Amino acid sequence: MTTPDPQLALQRVLLATLPGVVALCWWYGWGVLINLILAGGCALLVDAGVDRLRGRRVRDLSSLVSATLLALALPPYCPWWLCVAAVTGGLLLGKHLYGGNRNPFNPAMVGYALMLVAFPQPMSHWPAPHGLDLLAGVNQVLGLHGAAPDAWAQATALDALRINKSLTIDELFARSPAFGHFGGRASEWVGLAYLMGGLWLLWQRVFSWHAPVGMLGSLFVISLLCWNGSGSDSHGSPLFHLLTGATLLGAFFIITEPVSGPRSPRARLLFGAGVGALTYLIRTWGGYPDGVAFAVLLMNLAVPALERLVAPKQPQVNA
Template sequence: MRQVIFAAVPGLCALVWLYGSGPLSNLLWAASQAMACEALLVKLRGHPPGQALGDGSALLTALLLALALPPYSPWWLIALAVASAIGLGKQAYGGLGQNPFNPAMVGYALALVSFPQEMSRWPLPHTLDFATGLAQVFGQAGRPDGWSQATALDVLAHNDRLTLEELWQAPVFGLVGAAGSELVNFAFLAGGLWLLRQRLYTWHAPLGMLAALGLMSLLFWNGSGSDGNGSPLFHLFSGATMLGAFFIVTDPVSGAASPRGRLLFGAGVGVLVYVIRTWGGYPDGLAFAVLLMNLAAPLIEQCLARQGANR
């Protein structure tokens, strides 16, 4: 858990560079809520909270939520997401090692479905100072004019008339992906490669997700037309792609167990992410893709076991 948290630091630093103190305020509040919620629920279940708090899983869940939620999210939104992640996603099934779903994605998905307007308010990079951002967290001030705008994934998904060359003139687009998100994705890629080098997990799930997402975007990319849907590089370096590939689909509890199973699990997430981004109602869809594949993970392993037994 501590190595995964350490590997996420470059991505956190990139977010802080883009959005100021927002990601840090998310993290501090989410971490305190996660530790308190974990201690309370473990105690209510009749177990000593010390070991549960010491394994670092609650802190990691808080970190993933803090990275995924919009910077300067309202305090109550973070509290709701964290309580859902720890309570419904983890402790309701018996704690660490028993949860069939990724806890952070449970909390994120519930917040997204319940409060889509708040979850879509990503601030423009380099726009808010600490005092103004803190006022947003506690709802003490109205949102400044032009404070937020649609993300690149959202703009592309709802485009039906502009060519990609024309669309790329919008400030939300960068060199190959979303402006700002390119740097964040490169930072999470660097952290993920370090985790692979540490052999904390295998390459199967990350490669499966990235390869499937890249292949889907290549198959349905018809160049610069208004229905181009974005290039493979755009999809690989926009949204939460690298965070999902190296920090979420690699969850050893809610994912598949065997190497081939992990490869199929990651590929399923990649396909679903592209489907939801392109034809679904949500700009990214990583959380829903992961949760759907969490449901499919036992079936994947069962099918692979039967196939091995029939040989």
Template sequence: MSLPEPMDERLRQAMLRVLLATLPGILALTWFYGWGVILNLLLAGLSALAVEALVLRLRRRPLKPELNDGSALVSATLLALALPAYCPWWLTVTATACALVFGKQLWGGVGNNPFNPAMLGYALVLVAFPQQLNQWPALHGMGLSEGLQQVFGVQPGPDGWAGATALDSLRINKSLTIDELFAANPAFGRWGGRGVEWINLAFLAGGLFLLQQRVFSWHAPVGMLAGLFSISLLCWNGSGSDSNGSPLFHLLTGATMLGAFFIVTEPISGAKAPLARLLFGAGVGLLAYLIRTWGGYPDGVAFAVLLMNLGVPALERFAEARHRPQPL
């Protein structure tokens, strides 16, 4: 009879599976945007380990358990994948430091954070530096040498290296029909954002692997995708110039699949009861659509997740009340 694995080892194995599951999305992002994706990942990963070690030293806590569990690297990886490729190095470092300090260590370390650390770091730099966070590169990006110069501020990127995303273009569109927008704007592909639709499918493949490995349950991802699909279907008004986009467009554009399978499934800041997880995911999908369509930001996943993090206690109480035996 084998003994059960210690909690630290189970956490480390789960984090390793999450990192492995991001590989299809990382490869797709790198294929479409170039070396900037890898530079983001390296900067965020190194910053996360350095900040985690520094804060643990200041708190006089042992380094080995938390540095070895992989949670800091997972948060850094998800944050790096959410940031635009070729964003300034200091932005990636700042976002990572905010995620680890304000999203994790300030609350006592792993297992205590009420907010998703990666999304908190992303949201803080998005509010502070909105211009840099909206500089998404054109497809196929730059070479390694040009990318390094762009990231470290040696020289600016060439003219036209960055442009509006499909979500941005749709939100500000006032005159073109959807068909005209897809035909005329290079940000649009066949079903969603050009290239982004394949990136979303790659993250979907990684998410299905995690479901097969039982790293998390299906409730939160299905809730988010169902919530986003339902509200976009209800608000879809065809292909006119005032259209908000089809359900398929919203499922395959922005950070939808990254959010559904790698963000809303975060076990500490998310809900615990199955019904609460389902409602948590549905709330994220609904809020993400509202922010995308009528808000001032290009995507809405980060703010949607943080807002739903605030509602987790209420969702847990509701789920508990639903399952409490009723008096005769």
């Protein structure tokens, strides 16, 4: 079910991100491309530096893929140092610390989680739809004077739902510019673009269906069981959770990473199910609005146990 050549698979993953990149650029403007340029350049420099220290020359696309996914997950127009620190920390602590070929944690999510814990304020500054023009965007990223107009950033749909105490879900969708038809105003379209790229990867047999179906299925089921309609204490509908935040990016591009994830199909299914359940729990009762990164890292810890759980039982031999 997988592509024989790992480098060909990584090339296809990069190609499959293009619909999501186009959708992000449509909604948020130049900040997405600035993130991608900074992250890609930083990844190449980090790999070159590590190769020089180790006295070897290894060229693969895994670091570039991790940097690309991290750039897509970071807020557009975030400070340049945040993007550089995220990529550097993610690759050094998530990949090269373990030799670079069998890391237990997803490097992109390591970098994202580090920045979310260390710098929560800039990590929450998502721009309003259609973002800034090129000059204002570059000024904002570089921290120059006159960077951006007032109120260029706004709360995301997950943020707005989390802090809501009085409005019903219908009122939130009607009044808040962060909400669209079923989920976040921009994220629902970006998520559908990631879905398009993910289905193409499935068709190309870059990965199997087990992890994405496990994550989306468990997130749908737990959000359906905990959904209490449109009241002010509602945690959102199943469709809202599927089409908001990093759900579809995580399902098709993050948890399908072959190095840090399980290898057996049944373990992948359980891995995805755990990520979906933890994502909902963190979003609803945790300290962060979107829990995909922490859910992935927590389930990375459980990979050896999942592999042992689904391993065939060895018959006992009587002495």
